[in-house]
Amino acid sequence: MNKFVVFLGIPLILTASMAWGQAIEPRPVAPRQPEGQISLEVQEYQRLPKSGPVAKRLSAFQSFVDRYPGTQLSLRVIRDAAIFFILQDTGNDLESLGECVQWMGKHLESPAFEWARYRQASDSLILxxxxxxxxxARVLASYADAISMGGAAERSAGVYNRALTVLNEAQTEWDNHPNFYRLRSDLAEGIDFTRAWCLHGKGNYRDALRGYTNFLDRFPSSDFVPAALWNASQCLQVLDPSGSQQRMSFYHQRLEEEFPGSPETAMLRSLRNSR
Structure with a gap:
């Protein structure tokens, strides 16, 4: 893992993704389909492969969404695909990750999934x-990370920008429903953290640092806190390594005292041992 200690890289994808995965809980399924098709859709959903080659799983996801565009279960299949790529450490599989990004974008930007279709839907469906x-946006950011680590920084900046646009779209819809914070505060966490992550990846360290700092103030008990502490310290290291020692030490101390078993603390110790 030492080669990834520099700043963003794969460790962030892994640790932040694990935190996201822990926050996801099963919710009631209520697909909107004509009578007689509901059971078929649910059955097909339940038969989707939960293991096996990436290409096979992605193909099954694609086929399901093509058959049932715009439904709640199709949304969850797209969500499942995203979680799969985030949690399975497929950062080195640039081709599969890129295919997933194209597939998700194609559907989420299509008329079947446009925001206007969900305006009168239940809170569960809108959420x-x-x-x-x-x-x-998280998968886009992961894809941008992988591109950047391959040496194509200019190309990755465009993908980060796309992820930021997607986050702004989600933020706009979120802001239209003030009651959602009580129901799913983890989504607000995901929006804010991923925005800082994208700015960090683009090299906008000052804006990223501000994002991480605001995140730590706003969500002190979030599962993303260890990643935010580590990433904030890395931004400081780039911006002002000599003048920010006290603040970096504070973030590192928090990691060691509050999150001794976290991957970020392990990276911190590894970095110290390598000096």
Missing amino acids: DRIETHVLY
Whole structure:
């Protein structure tokens, strides 16, 4: 893992993604389909492969969404695909990750999934639509990370920008429903953290640092806190390594005292041992 200690890289994808995965809980399924098709859709959903080759799983996801565009279960299949790529450490599989990004974008930007279709829907369905969009941004950011680590910084900047646009779209819909914070505060966390992450990846360290700092103030008990502490310290290291020692030490101390078993603390110790 030492080669990834520099700043963003794969460790952030892994640790932040694990935190996201822990926050996801099963919710009641209520697909909107004509009578007689509901059971078929649910059955097909339940038969989707939960293991096996990436290409096979992605193909099954694609086929399901093509058959049932715009439904709640299709949203959850897209969400499941995103979580799969985030949690399975597929950062080195640039081709599959890129295919997933194209597939998700193709559907989420299509008329079947446009925001206007969900305006009169249940809170559960609208929340699923927002969550899927946030996860799409997460996959875009992961894809941009992988591109950047391959040496194509200019190309990755465009993908980060796309992720930021997707986050803004999710934020706009989220802001239209003030009651959603009580129901799913983790989505607000995901939007804010991923925005800082994208700015960090683009090299906008000052804006990223501000984002991480605001995140730590706003969500002190979030599962993303260890990643935010570590990433904030890395931004400081780039911006002002000599003048920010006290603040960096504070973030590192918090990691060691509050999150001794976190991957970020392990990276911190590894960095110290390598000096």
